[in-house]
Amino acid sequence: MPTILRLDSSPRGNSSHSRAIADEIEHELISNNEGWSVIRRNLSNQNIDSISQETIEGFFAPKESLPLNLKKATALSDELIAELEEAETLIISAPIYNFSIPSSLKAWIDQIVRVNETFAFDGESFSGLAKTKRAILALSYGAAGYTQGGELSDMNFFEPYLVSLLKFIGINEIEVFRIEGTSILDSEQLELAKTELYLQINKILRGGN
Numbered sequence: 151m152p153t154i155l156r157l158d159s160s161p162r163g164n165s166s167h168s169r170a171i172a173d174e175i176e177h178e179l180i181s182n183n184e185g186w187s188v189i190r191r192n193l194s195n196q197n198i199d200s201i202s203q204e205t206i207e208g209f210f211a212p213k214e215s216l217p218l219n220l221k222k223a224t225a226l227s228d229e230l231i232a233e234l235e236e237a238e239t240l241i242i243s244a245p246i247y248n249f250s251i252p253s254s255l256k257a258w259i260d261q262i263v264r265v266n267e268t269f270a271f272d273g274e275s276f277s278g279l280a281k282t283k284r285a286i287l288a289l290s291y292g293a294a295g296y297t298q299g300g301e302l303s304d305m306n307f308f309e310p311y312l313v314s315l316l317k318f319i320g321i322n323e324i325e326v327f328r329i330e331g332t333s334i335l336d337s338e339q340l341e342l343a344k345t346e347l348y349l350q351i352n353k354i355l356r357g358g359n
């Protein structure tokens with residue numbers, strides 16, 4: 151039965167807008183697809199290790215003959231890549247932080263983007279190797295104007311980065327659900343924006359795979 155890997159990166163627990171959007175996405179997928187299971191990782195409290203010099207050495211050394219220290223240094227990467235490979239759908243929830251992604255999510259990315267595992271380079275060009283079929287992003291922005299040519303578009307190193315990175319590792323089917331202006335909308339406007347977004351989620355994901 152297909153597996154969903156869900157990664158949450160906001161530290162704000164139940165108050166998080168991006169997690170609430172991911173909850174809706176997860177609920178929609180689970181209720182339309184009997185038997186699907188979900189693996190959840192709360193990246194914000196898991197302290198995924200930053201890659202070290204030995205991790206990088208291990209990434210580029212032949213896997214069959216890795217010395218023990220490099221095996222240890224790449225063990226978390228092995229585990230996270232195996233988890234990703236098992237997933238037919240990846241859900242990532244994230245807030246924009248300082249125009250980019252939260253560092254906990256970046257730490258996960260640094261562990262899973264690995265030559266000959268999730269991407270290949272043949273001397274001329276790159277190709278993605280990830281087996282995960284699709285990714286669904288649940289994103290929240292404090293300000294507005296980051297998308298559709300808005301005045302902050304040039305500062306958006308968040309959504310375009312995530313989308314490009316996922317495509318780089320070979321996940322080409324990507325759906326993005328976002329809420330903008332969480333810091334400026336009043337509670338009524340926020341509720342309205344979320345209701346509209348949830349309708350969009352229901353419409354796009356309902357009855358689909």
Ligand SMILES: Cc1cc2nc3c(=O)[nH]c(=O)nc-3n(C[C@H](O)[C@H](O)[C@H](O)COP(=O)(O)O)c2cc1C
Pocket residue numbers: 160161162165166167168169244245246247248249250290291292293294332333
């Ligand atoms: C450390 C930090 C940095 C932030 N940087 C930005 C930013 O660059 N642009 C922006 O629009 N909002 C920024 N925000 C606001 C959050 O992106 C916004 O509140 C978002 O809705 C939080 O998502 P969450 O509710 O899932 O935690 C920042 C918030 C924090 C705490």
